[in-house]
Amino acid sequence: MAVATSARAGRAASRNTTWWPKLAEAIVAHAALITLSVIFAIPFFWMVSGALKTGPDMNAFPVVWFPTTLTLENFIAGVQVFPFLRYLFNTLVICVFSMVGAALSSSFVAYGLSRIEWRWRTPLFVIILSTMMIPFYVTMVPLFTMFRAMGWVNTYLPLIVPHFFGVPFFIFLLRQFFLSIPKEMSESARLDGANELRIYWQIILPLAKPALAAVALFQFLASWNDLLGPLIYLSDADTYTLSLGLTFFRGEYATQFGPLMAASTVVVIPVIVVFFFAQRTFIQGITLTGVKG
Amino acid sequence: MTATSAAPRSGSTHAKERRGRSPQQRRNTFWGLVFTAPGIIGLVWFYAYPVLASLYYSFTSATMVRPPAWIGATNYESLAKDPTWWQSLSNTIYYVVVSVPLGIAVALILALLLNLKVRGQSIYRVIFYLPAIVPLVASAVVWLYVFNPQYGVLNNVLNWFGITGPGWLNDPVWAMPAIIIFSTWGAGNLMIILLAGLQDVPKDLHDQAMVDGAGALARFRHVTLPFLSPHLLFALVTGLIAGFQFFTPIFVLTNGQGGPAGSTLVSGLYLFQNAFQFFKIGYASAIAWVLFIIVALATALVFRLVGRRVYYGGA
Numbered sequence: 001m002a003v004a005t006s007a008r009a010g011r012a013a014s015r016n017t018t019w020w021p022k023l024a025e026a027i028v029a030h031a032a033l034i035t036l037s038v039i040f041a042i043p044f045f046w047m048v049s050g051a052l053k054t055g056p057d058m059n060a061f062p063v064v065w066f067p068t069t070l071t072l073e074n075f076i077a078g079v080q081v082f083p084f085l086r087y088l089f090n091t092l093v094i095c096v097f098s099m100v101g102a103a104l105s106s107s108f109v110a111y112g113l114s115r116i117e118w119r120w121r122t123p124l125f126v127i128i129l130s131t132m133m134i135p136f137y138v139t140m141v142p143l144f145t146m147f148r149a150m151g152w153v154n155t156y157l158p159l160i161v162p163h164f165f166g167v168p169f170f171i172f173l174l175r176q177f178f179l180s181i182p183k184e185m186s187e188s189a190r191l192d193g194a195n196e197l198r199i200y201w202q203i204i205l206p207l208a209k210p211a212l213a214a215v216a217l218f219q220f221l222a223s224w225n226d227l228l229g230p231l232i233y234l235s236d237a238d239t240y241t242l243s244l245g246l247t248f249f250r251g252e253y254a255t256q257f258g259p260l261m262a263a264s265t266v267v268v269i270p271v272i273v274v275f276f277f278a279q280r281t282f283i284q285g286i287t288l289t290g291v292k293g
Numbered sequence: 294m295t296a297t298s299a300a301p302r303s304g305s306t307h308a309k310e311r312r313g314r315s316p317q318q319r320r321n322t323f324w325g326l327v328f329t330a331p332g333i334i335g336l337v338w339f340y341a342y343p344v345l346a347s348l349y350y351s352f353t354s355a356t357m358v359r360p361p362a363w364i365g366a367t368n369y370e371s372l373a374k375d376p377t378w379w380q381s382l383s384n385t386i387y388y389v390v391v392s393v394p395l396g397i398a399v400a401l402i403l404a405l406l407l408n409l410k411v412r413g414q415s416i417y418r419v420i421f422y423l424p425a426i427v428p429l430v431a432s433a434v435v436w437l438y439v440f441n442p443q444y445g446v447l448n449n450v451l452n453w454f455g456i457t458g459p460g461w462l463n464d465p466v467w468a469m470p471a472i473i474i475f476s477t478w479g480a481g482n483l484m485i486i487l488l489a490g491l492q493d494v495p496k497d498l499h500d501q502a503m504v505d506g507a508g509a510l511a512r513f514r515h516v517t518l519p520f521l522s523p524h525l526l527f528a529l530v531t532g533l534i535a536g537f538q539f540f541t542p543i544f545v546l547t548n549g550q551g552g553p554a555g556s557t558l559v560s561g562l563y564l565f566q567n568a569f570q571f572f573k574i575g576y577a578s579a580i581a582w583v584l585f586i587i588v589a590l591a592t593a594l595v596f597r598l599v600g601r602r603v604y605y606g607g608a
Contacts, residue, residue: 135584224428227430
């Protein structure tokens with residue numbers, strides 16, 4: 001009792017006297033946050049300003065921060081060598097199919113590992129989980145020789161088809177989510193005569209929308225950003241993705257930063273737009289994957 | 294509440310099933326197999342077979358055009374004598390040892406600052422997070438320009454302070470630090486995870502410590518840090534595994550060469566070169582397995598050294 005009151009008094013006292021350290025703290029925090037924000041944002045600024053600069057501004061010393069004359073010539077030069085729309089279309093084909101495949105198959109497998117009680121459920125889950133520890137560089141070479149033997153090289157199949165057989169990380173994520181849905185939801189549907197496929201499709205999937213959205217988004221980004229996969233499997237310039245195209249473009253243009261920055265801007269902007277629309281799903285998805293206890 | 298009422302019921306059905314090999318049980322096994330079938334096929338097709346094949350290749354002289362022929366441990370022996378491999382390994386370790394702790398420290402500082410809940414928090418959060426979601430190839434190309442010794446923004450800013458900046462990616466000494474700076478810039482993912490972890494730290498524990506006269510540093514050390522320790526361990530282990538696989542930014546920044554003078558040739562890139570440029574898939578597979586074993590040992594070591602100090606009372 002006495003302790004409680006003294007603690008309360010102490011807290012009250014500290015509340016009365018802490019207004020100015022609070023203010024100092026806010027000022028210091030803002031100063032630090034603004035400084036760091038500027039540092040983190042400068043490369044983006046540099047990209048856009050570089051994309052809009054003319055030759056003389058580009059090579060000026062000391063550097064010109066804001067272009068003295070704005071120009072679109074870099075974009076025109078970039079797009080002539082870098083078939084943006086073609087690569088965008090290729091990338092979207094891979095992204096969309098991988099996304100649908102990953103979300104469908106991973107949720108399907110996760111259902112069998114969480115909503116049905118059967119004997120091999122846990123051992124199978126442990127095995128699937130343990131494949132997450134196998135790095136891609138171990139399986140990369142045999143996968144390539146296998147897909148080559150199947151005649152899949154220079155097609156999008158090696159980049160899409162594996163996602164239709166469950167992605168271990170997503171299976172893990174969705175299984176955790178499915179386990180949090182009360183058993184009674186399934187039980188009552190079973191009493192009504194629904195089979196497992198219907199329960200999966202009509203009850204569990206609608207409830208799992210936030211987790212599915214996170215999975216779809218993660219897969220979209222993974223496919224959009226992937227370089228190694230397209231680098232290995234795609235050799236025909238017409239089949240390139242944006243990431244691969246930009247990599248070769250970078251090789252050819254070495255230090256012609258104007259067109260390089262224009263091409264980068266064009267690749268970066270869609271991602272930023274997607275991010276602003278789906279910000280909450282992003283953040284939720286990432287925290288969903290974080291460890292808990 | 295629901296758990297206590299449901300437990301005895303499910304217990305009794307279990308007992309009944311076990312005694313009678315009920316059709317219910319058989320139906321469950323059937324549906325279990327139906328649902329997990331794609332996963333089982335994927336497991337064999339994209340994991341079990343490639344892993345075994347890779348292990349087998351590593352003991353053969355296979356190339357992209359020559360079928361595998363057994364040569365015993367020859368690949369591993371030549372690997373032990375390959376100076377380029379040792380250089381790539383030391384580059385990789387240099388990268389991991391510096392970039393992983395640095396990335397965690399930066400992510401932690403950002404998360405702590407954001408957790409002060411100052412006004413405009415969401416704007417700051419977006420700015421810190423954006424580098425992590427922008428396509429790696431595009432951001433690497435942008436940093437190529439940032440690092441340019443003459444026209445790049447970095448050396449020009451250093452110039453304000455009277456510092457003549459190094460050649461960064463053109464300088465064997467500064468190329469790896471440049472790449473580590475680039476990686477640290479993308480610490481946003483980890484920041485979000487740590488920020489979520491900070492929200493689990495009980496607020497009254499902080500208040501209590503404050504009443505007891507603990508300063509900000511002591512509170513961080515004795516209240517925040519223990520609650521955050523599982524997240525930090527997670528960050529350390531995933532950072533370690535990802536660090537040994539590091540590939541894309543180096544491929545773009547050094548145009549696939551790992552230069553200058555091999556100073557940024559990491560093991561992942563060396564493996565790629567052997568497999569897809571020199572077509573030595575047997576040798577490349579041996580590299581993959583050695584790398585895999587090193588990562589497994591390093592992970593085990595981290596768990597042994599750090600795992601014990603992790604506090605799991607938080608969540």
